Amino acid sequence: MSGRGVLCFSRPPRVAAAGCVGGRKEAEGPLAEGFDALVEDTRCGQPSWELAESALARRALDIALEKARLAPENLDAALGGDLQNQCTALAYAMRGVNAPFVGLYNACATMAQGLGLAAALVSGGFLHRAAALASSHFCAAERQFRTPLGYGGKRTPTAQWTVTGAGAVVLAPGGPGLPADGAPVHIAGAAFGRVVDAGVTDITNMGAAMAPAAWDTIARYLAATGRTPAGLDAIFTGDLGLVGSRLLVRLAQLDGAALENHRDCGLLIYDRTRQAVGAGGSGAGCSACALCAHILPGLAAGRWRRVLLVSTGALMSQLTAQQGQSIPAVAHLVELAAGTSGQEGGSQ
Amino acid sequence: MGRDCAWAFAVGGGICRLGEALRTGYLAAGHTLTDAAALTSVTLVALSAAATALGWYQKLAARAGAGTLVPITGFANAVVSPAIEFKAEGLVTGAAARMFTIAGPVLVYGAVASALWGAVWYLLRPWVAA
Amino acid sequence: MNFLWAFVVGGALCAAGQLLLDLTALTPARILTGYVVAGVALSAAGLYQPLVDLAGAGATVPLLGFGHLLAQGAVDAVERRGLLGALTGGLSAASAGVTACLACGLLAALLADSRDQN
Incomplete structure (x- = not known):
């Protein structure tokens, strides 16, 4: 333990498999090839958009388990969450799944939150096989948080587009001799973020509200581990979008750090020049899908050796926003490393 | 911004131009000034409701902005779209309540x-x- | 000529709304509410009827015209039944459009389903 909420795993858990499912807009985006499944009918044959999101989450988990050659009963726990009120997307998705379920909520930061917690539990030997998953659905989010889908209110340019998709990652204890596609990927470390409120009250500009939280967690992790941005191949934030990404780089500059290898999942998953998505993608499924469709395959293929995933979440509710309260934000971080142990240059 | 305003002007103006054509038609059919205005509103509301139900109104509005918001068709869209959206929560507590x-x-x-x-x-x- | 004025005046009122959307933090719901109240105020000041005479539907179809209709209804009812008319006039005058919206909403809810925007 080298800093408050900063975890360096002496026995880094291994990513056994990952699965992700996306919708139609994701199928038109640059990461389409990395998805395990893309659904044309975003209703997924369900009676409601909420259940459609549950179906996406369930499918992502099923794919991850299948790739890991595991049955649900081999899973010691699944940790995950979504954007719906009371986390219902995953609660309904996990009905009939024979595995303990730990529901989480940290808005769009849920994927890294779940992955960090699952990695700690596996690394500590408390769980043998654990899954982390997160989902979001554009239609379910619009009707719950914004306006009806048929309503013609024009979107503000700083607003982001909720990703329709789900991602699931299965973790197993690290060590040699375990099957994996390509190079094994490990979770080398994790950091849980502090709640940071930068005083932003505009709910159509959540990227700006979350950027300070992202930098807070990244800076604390770098300080605690002695790593530098240049020593990492990439730093992926969850869904800061265009506005928040610029702000993050500026905040880092003010602290004397150059974030040249920063990428944002919200900007990777869609092509803003071709797709009308405002300032980029967002949602709990955004970093989950980018992780499974882009980051993990890139690590396995040797494109990067060591990266950070920093999922960012805006923690207001409709009520607090209407009451004029500013937006509290949090960012959770995991460090992913490719290689046999994931430890080189590693944990103190 | 200039492009936004041009779209709003053209589409909003077009809806009003359609309204004027309807009003002229109803006046020619012998309706009083007040009735012709009311019939024009009702016709535009019905057209807007149909376009909303087919998902067209939202697509036009993504371009037209205030051009589809400010005319009475925008008011109709604001009533009809939640009715469709929230019928999943029931025709009384969902569709009817959320219309407002x-x-x-x-x-x-x-x-x-x-x-x-x-x-x-x-x-x-x-x-x-x- | 009437058609041209309807297009120009209606278009201008919408373009003004677009400026409010782009330059201020006002949400669409607030702009709609503001337009109706502004329509009542302009009508009360006697400024809106000349615009209606000029542009016809170009002035009555935008929501400012809805406010004008409410204000006119209130004035006419006050003339006919006194102070009580202030309460009955507005919504009575607007009842055709409002009831049409509600009926269309219910019908659409029965017939149509929510669609993805993609």
């Missing part, structure tokens, strides 16, 4: 403002009418 989430404030403030003006007019009338 966007349109309700318009009716509340419009009705109260007109009542205030009516009361003021009642007080002013003895002087103005003379």
Whole structure:
């Protein structure tokens, strides 16, 4: 333990498999090839958009388990969450799944939150096989948080587009001799973020509200581990979008750090020049899908050796926003490393 | 921004131009001025409802912005779209109740403002009418 | 000529709304509410009827015209039934459009389903 909420795993858990499912807009985006499944009918044959999101989450988990050659009963726990009120997307998705379920909520930061917690539990030997998953659905989010889908209110340019998709990652204890596609990927470390409120009250500009939280967690992790941005191949934030990404780089500059290898999942998953998505993608499924469709395959293929995933979440509710309260934000971080142990240059 | 305004102007103007064509038609059919105006509104509301139900209104609005928001067709869209969206939560507690989430404030403030003006007019009338 | 004025005046009122959307933090719901109240105020000041005479539907179809309708209804009812008319006039005048919206909403809810925007 080298800093408050900063975890360096002496026995880094291994990513056994990952699965992700996306919708139609994701199928038109640059990461389409990395998805395990893309659904044309975003209703997924369900009676409601909420259940459609549950179906996406369930499918992502099923794919991850299948790739890991595991049955649900081999899973010691699944940790995950979504954007719906009371986390219902995953609660309904996990009905009939024979595995303990730990529901989480940290808005769009849920994927890294779940992955960090699952990695700690596996690394500590408390769980043998654990899954982390997160989902979001554009239609379910619009009707719950914004306006009806048929309503013609024009979107503000700083607003982001909720990703329709789900991602699931299965973790197993690290060590040699375990099957994996390509190079094994490990979770080398994790950091849980502090709640940071930068005083932003505009709910159509959540990227700006979350950027300070992202930098807070990244800076604390770098300080605690002695790593530098240049020593990492990439730093992926969850869904800061265009506005928040610029702000993050500026905040880092003010602290004397150059974030040249920063990428944002919200900007990777869609092509803003071709797709009308405002300032980029967002949602709990955004970093989950980018992780499974882009980051993990890139690590396995040797494109990067060591990266950070920093999922960012805006923690207001409709009520607090209407009451004029500013937006509290949090960012959770995991460090992913490719290689046999994931430890080189590693944990103190 | 210039492009936004051009779209709003063209589409909004077009909807009003359609309204004027309808009004002229109803007047020609022998309706009074008041009835022709009311029939025009009702026709535009019905057209907007159909376009909303087919998902076209939202697509046009993504371009037209205030051009589809400000005409009465935008008010109809604000009533019809939640009715469709929230029927999943029931026809009473969902569709009917939610019809007023966007349109309700318009009716509340419009009705109260007109009542205030009516009361003021009642007080002013003895002087103005003379 | 009437058609041209309807297009120009209606278009201008919408373009003004677009400026409010782009330059201020006002949400669509607030702009709609503001337009109706502004319509009542302009009508009360006697400024809106000349615009209606000029542009016809170009002035009555935008929500400012809805406010004008409410204000006119209140004035006419006050003339006919006194102070009580202030309460009955506005919504009575607007009842055709409002009831049409509600009926269309219910019908659409029965017939149509929510669609993805993609």
